[in-house]
Amino acid sequence: MRQRESEPTHIAVIGLACRFPGARDSDEFWRNLIAGKDSVTRVNGPQGVAARGLLEDPERFDAAYFGVSPREARLINPQHRLFLECAVEALENAGHDPARHPGAVGVYAGSSENAYAYILKAQRARLPSVSDWEIRVANGSDFLCSRVGYKLGLRGPTVAVQAACATSLVAVHLAVQGLVNGDCDLALAGGVTVRLPTVPDTPSAGGIQAPDGVCRAFDADARGVVAGDGAGIVVLKRLAEALADGDRVDAVIRGSAVNNDGPGRIGFTAPGIDGQAAVIEKAHRAAGVDAESCTYVEAHGTGTPLGDPVEIAALTKAFRRSTDRRGFCGIGSVKTNIGHTDAAAGAAGLIKTVLALKHGVIPPSLHFTTSNPEIDFEASPFRVVVRAQEWLPEGMPRRAGVSSFSLGGTNAHVVLEQAPARPDAGRPERPWHVLPLSAQTPSALAIATGSLAEHLRADPGTEIADVAWTLQTGRPEHSCRRFAVVSGPSDAVRVLAGEHPGRLVTAERKTRSRPVTFRFPELTDPCGEQSVWARLYETEPAFRSAADECGARDVFRSGGEPAPLIAFAASYALAR
16 A cells, blocks of 8 residues: 555644553553553452442532632533543643634543432432532533633634544544544544442443453453543644644544444444444545554454454454554553543553554553463464563564454544654754743642742753743743743753742732833944844744845844944844
């Protein structure tokens, strides 16, 4: 198949955020994955092992940040609260302030069904002034995305997606289409699941839950599903624009597809080989790649005796259209780490794979010893990745597929590729950088300051110019503010810790935006200060461009230019 290296349909993943069992952010999630950590909570009981991947404090919500009253916060579904917080974190991770983004920002996502609305109605005696309508608006899945749009000031499409277990990967597919079609210029896509009550689930007779509380995807001892809670969001942008704008690109979505099994299966809740194989082939065609170029697949991998063999059979059928090779493609399932997060499951698999592409390492899939006897791995292109391994395909970029299949027959598949190498464009060497920080409260400002210092301490190779740029352009401007003047990462750690008080300035009171007027003073000796102007002209592109606008291209290098022109050009360029 023809390899298309640059297409308008290629979409960049430029940011992400998540909350999964054992992980409050993507960095912790990645550490857990690489370590092969099982984050499912289990409790032994008379009916078997009660198990679920649980979140830490899923009920907590920073209501004041979003201007939500305590009364309204109590009514809003925990899934909506969690998703709203993750949306803010994802945009910050991407380095985009929605208030200053010039284009339309869309939201495509879905949530699971939970009992929160019923809990509220059961407590009506404690909520005498609350109407059924308020409970409906605060809990309806229809309002998950539109609440994000309202609270963050987004004007692109806000599309609620409901496709059972495939919800969040279908949302990613729709977001990709929205970007390709021009419905939005930046898109958030994902899903959230918080089941209530937040306790491990007890297996029931005749149910699909694993009685031992362990997800053993593809293993001979696989006996069922293990549930999990979580939320995941990716921030997407057209690849060409992301590269042109200097965004960090974690991975590239080359293509995606969605379909349904239709009636070709043994029952409504059963999977179908033909439908799954068809959606994978369609995604490969959309991506313009051969199956043989995909060296990892993040499978749906629920750990059921029926579903796992069907999935491998479908993958094999799709791959055999273009290759006869065996065992070249790694396979795994994040459900072995955190459980099946339902509406967030596709996002969990996608984020795991994006991080693997970014770091060049495939994390292990857990609890696999002997393959399910219904799966013939020896004759297939696949092998279960049982320990972390470097991902270094020979002569081609890292490329992967991510699958998500739902009860009811909806199938989704996404083809991902590692980010393209960026040419070294070079940058001016500046001795000093300004790091602005803002928050809604003094305590939050202190936490943000400490978090930035910790980030720079943990990664001393960080490019401080990039940090300064992101803080200046990619963060919301809140009313509690401070700034640090620093020369590099290690210096920034000391300044942010308060070791140089003169270079860490905090506003004494809350600030507000005001119009700015520049007054150009008369320079006492403009010609004598030419060495200063020359350094600024060489190191600051904005200064240089503004000086050139004044027709003063050589004014700071030659001594023959009139002083008034030097004075005006310097003041104008400083203001710009």
